[in-house]
Amino acid sequence: MSKQLKVLFIGTYVPKECGIATFTFDLLNSVSGEDNDVHCEVIALNDPSETYDYPEEVVFQIQRDKIEDYYRAADFINQSDIDIVCLQHEFGLFWGNAGDYIFALLSGINKPVISTMHTIIQKPEPEYRVSTEKLIRYSEKLIVMSQTAVEMLKDVYKAPEDKIELIFHGVPDCPFNNCSKYKKKLNLRGTPLVLTFGLLSQNKGIESMLDALPEVISQYPDLVYLVLGATHPVIKKNFGEEYRQYLQNKVSELGLEKNVVFHDKFVEKEELCDYILASDIYVSPYLSREQIVSGALTYAIGMGKAIVSTPYWYAQEMLSDSRGLLVDFGDTTGFRESLLHLIENPEECDNMRKKAYDFGRKMTWKNVGKQYNTVFTRALKNYSAYSTMKKFNFLPNLLPEVKLDYLKLLTDDVGIIQHTNLGVPARHYGYSTDDVGRALVALTQLIDNQKKAEELWKLITTYLSFLEHAQTDTGHFHNFMSYKREFLDEKGSEDTLGRAIYGLGHVVSCPYLSKNIRTLAHTLISRAGVEMEKLIYPRAKAYTMCGLYEMLRTGVDADEFEVVFNSRRDAVKSIDSLISKDTFESIFINHANSLVDLYEANRKEDWNWFEPTVTYSNAKLSESLLLAYNYTKDRTYRKVGLATLDFLTEIQWKGDFFDMVGNEGWYSYNGEKPIFDQQPIEAGYLTQAYVSAYEIVRDRKYLELARYSFEYFLGRNRLQTVMYDYSTGAVCDGLNRDGMNCNQGAESIICFLMALSSLNKHINKALSTILQSRVSDEVNDETLQKRKSFLSANQVE
The missing domain is CATH 3.40.50.2000 (Glycogen Phosphorylase B;)
Structure with a gap:
């Protein structure tokens, strides 16, 4: 069947x-x-x-x-x-x-x-x-x-x-009839009965007909002109019954009270058909030529009425071949003469009706x-089965090249200016540790050789200098600095601390940077040791774990930097000694365990998340536990990391684009997911988390999801809006209910760069895995071809 x-x-x-x-x-x-x-x-x-x-x-x-x-x-x-x-x-x-x-x-x-x-x-x-x-x-x-x-x-x-x-x-399929039966049914009078129907508005032009009636009625006093229809609701809301009252006043002025009837009501289709069938002549006196269709005129044609109309587009076409009479807009004389002609030439009038009715057979609803x-x-x-993706056929086949022009534009000799007005740095917003910490992550991810380290040396030292200056006596960090170089807070949030550690950990683990730079970064992390242990908020813990993971995975220990540290202790803020790897590891595992505990306390059958609400920087929580698994091989971390990352996919992946949780109220359990304002940081963090998941568990779906989440910046989003400016390297600040936020702040470009460098690195790694699978006959030729096609579109060399 x-x-x-x-x-x-x-x-x-x-x-x-x-x-x-x-x-x-x-x-x-x-x-x-x-x-x-x-x-x-x-x-x-x-x-x-x-x-x-x-x-x-x-x-x-x-x-x-x-x-x-x-x-x-x-x-x-x-x-x-x-x-x-x-x-x-x-x-x-x-x-x-x-x-x-x-x-x-x-x-x-x-x-x-x-x-x-x-x-x-x-x-x-x-x-x-x-x-x-x-x-x-x-x-x-x-x-x-x-x-x-x-x-x-x-x-x-x-x-x-x-x-x-x-x-x-x-049109309804009605028999060609004589009108008297329906006049009797509706208790209507009029010989002839002339009808105009439809929602009443100024464009109907009924005043033209009224002006034409006195001379016609003087010869045919039994004529009745019935104006059937309620006032258009929009007109009524904005202007009340002004137009209807104007017409009724005109009726009085012309002495037509006995011959003009207003039925102020919206009639259902069956009753409307009865009214049309009862009428002898239908009049359509619209004032505007730009009328591409008229349901009222169509009904009159389909029921075989004699018609007089102004020559709007639809009427000109429908009433051609003698199916009606056309009168110029506002032509009172034309209406008068047309009415008299139809009344006084009944045989011609009947022929016109039959032509209209015959033409209307092709317009019955059954045929339509x-x-x-x-x-x-x-x-x-x-x-096509692939038409769902046609929406995104503007997406590039290759990932964008790394472009730092815009980041450099936002950077002065102090740090990164936080915000812009339409891409122009807005100095009055000043600087933030949040941006500087994440920028260090983005830059160090780009360094894969000594030459690249030399190219980025100035930016990295500027950002590291900012963090050194922002660190407080307790080891915490100020967050906001004005353009006058004055800190505006006693200390930043716990997230600020975590983001600073996140960036510093990447600096410490980058082997192409000088030992002096890496020692200073290690020193700043050591000074924050007590503050890191006291962290309460989950995202602060996740950021901190991501930073510490970089140090732990590379085996960096305090001994490596102790000589440099001791020789330059006078150049850094007071600290007794650098923290050992064991201490960092203890902090790292304690935070990982607390995230697992948080997950167990809040998860439900259909809610695999750490909290009762999905808010901001979400994927960083999942990623931090995946990194914890990669370091400790504790499968509990892997289980929770993947479960929560898959949950983020479930609630945000629409089958062909990511629809990020907006920050207009966040997404609570049993609540509605807010659509706006969507922030690019979520796409950036998702990309990083998917790349980490792919690297750890080698499931290719995470690599594909990483590509798709990154393409959020390139237009694979709800609004099909390209957020990345290929010419400048800037990224717009989000998707709002009114469209794209055209400001281009530091957070957006930094998260874009973090995602791009992560994706580039791991897509290249993926090729060797696929080639190895071919050698071991783990995939058939068709599967291999699909995988190679995917990778070739993603800059695999």
């Missing part, structure tokens, strides 16, 4: 009183009613504070002014078994600049999108052009309801012709449903 096709519609929906809500409802029923193998669901858009008792097919709701709802809707779609998405697009449906909130949803889903375009602008303002062009890119197919719209998409927006499908607006299903099936068939 063939698989049931599952279609998700996005738009407003009944019982909301608007034209697109009715259209979506009718379209859904025509699609699902045509074929039992089609299952339909709806994501409904609501105005702020609106609530509706929706039918069961509505499976998700978006409050259209909340961008988070669009992102969550994208997550919902990706996790569902929906095959295809049918979007009803009208700029005013969605919030943002030219309705661009919808792209928060479209950019994040991995399903084919069919967009029904209810509005196309011939001469768009820049924001509307951008919005339309983005919609074209995100859509597999674009459905429009007139040939005019087809030509406009091709000529104005250069849309590919093979993306465009013409499917008319649907067939055509949509054909488009859905064809689009799904053509939708």
Whole structure:
């Protein structure tokens, strides 16, 4: 048996009183009613504070002014078994600049999108052009309801012709009738009965008709003009009933009270059809030519009405071949003469009605449903299994080269300026130990030979000098220094201490740096010994462990530096002796054990984490335990390190990009994961943690995840936004609800460099493992080819 096709519609929906809500409802029923193998669901858009008792097919709701709802809707779609998405697009449906909130949803889903375009602008303002062009890119197919719209998409927006499908607006399938039956049913009078219906707004042009009526009524006093429809809710909210009152005043001024009737209500489809069938003539006096579709006009055509309309785009096309009469915008005389002509020439009027009705047969909802299903099936068939990754086809095949220009720009003879204004160093923010400590990690990771050490010597000595100056008498560190070179705190946080140790440990373990530099770094760590033992906060412990690990893994002991230390003791702050390797090891293991204890105290069946909340610098906690395993071979550390790292993957990897935990409230157990503000440091630390996991357990999935988390900087993120500037080497500061944070601070570039150097080093190591596996026949040729392809795209030499 063939698989049931599952279609998700996005738009407003009944019982909301608007034209697109009715259209979506009718379209859904025509699609699902045509074929039992089609299952339909709806994501409904609501105005702020609106609530509706929706039918069961509505499976998700978006409050259209909340961008988070669009992102969550994208997550919902990706996790569902929906095959295809049918979007009803009208700029005013969605919030943002030219309705661009919808792209928060479209950019994040991995399903084919069919967009029904209810509005196309011939001469768009820049924001509307951008919005339309983005919609074209995100859509597999674009459905429009007139040939005019087809030509406009091709000529104005250069849309590919093979993306465009013409499917008319649907109409109910009603018999060609005589009106008296329905007039009697609705207790309506009027010979003839002239009708205008739809939500009332200034663009309807009803005043033109009113001005035309006195002379017509003088000859046919039984004529009734019925204006059917409530005021458009947006108009009513902003202007009240101003337009309706204006029309009613005009009726009084013209003495038309007996001949003009206002029915101020939103009528359901069945009742609406009765009103249309009861009318003799339908009038569409719109004032604007830029009307690409009209549901009201379509219904009138499909039910075989005699029609008088202004020549807006849709009317010109639909009423060609004598299917109606066209009158210029605001042409009172034209309306008067057209009405009189239809009344006085009943045979010609009937011929016009029959032509309209015959043309309308192709627009019945049954036929429209067939055509949509054909488009859905064809689009799904053509939708490649790899199309989810097409969103990221701008990603480079090779990793960026290491570029230090921007880091040097932020560095003066004191340290690293913390923040920038749009990439220009903001001096009033001063400096921080946090940045300097991590910068030492980034730089030492880049040193793999003596020449590279000489190139980076000036930066490293500047940063080391800053830390030496920032260390307090107790061995802790100040964090913030003003641009006037004055420390602004008594001491920094525990994290500040940990980040300083993190950087200093990398300096001590770097064999290409001079013994003097390494001795000074060892000295500063030794002075912090008591403070390291007192640490309480888990991230401070993790940073400290990462720094101490560098010293311990290389076997560095105090004896190596004691001679230099003793000869230059007067040049450093007071300390009796350098701390031994055994003492460092004790601190290291104590912190590792405390993290394990924290994990055991907080983990649950579906929550493999150290705390009841996932906050910041998360991957560093997991990485520190993996390093502890690598040093001690205690498998408890490995178990917890991998479990928590896999948990971070589970809650942040979306299948084709990482969606980092935002810091707008953090992510608590049984709570909702905040989407913004996402910080690049999380991507940098994840990359490092995955690389460490790969190096330790040799599971290739961690190497792949490391690549993907690093590509977060290059555009593999929720907003598909490139955060790295290839020309300057700068990195933007995060992803916010309004887009990318274009400031480019020190933390961002440093974490980028840390991640890049880690990934470069270990991807190169991976090649020898794969080649060895081929020699030992541990992988087949197909697997090998996939692995080599992955590695070749990642700069493996």
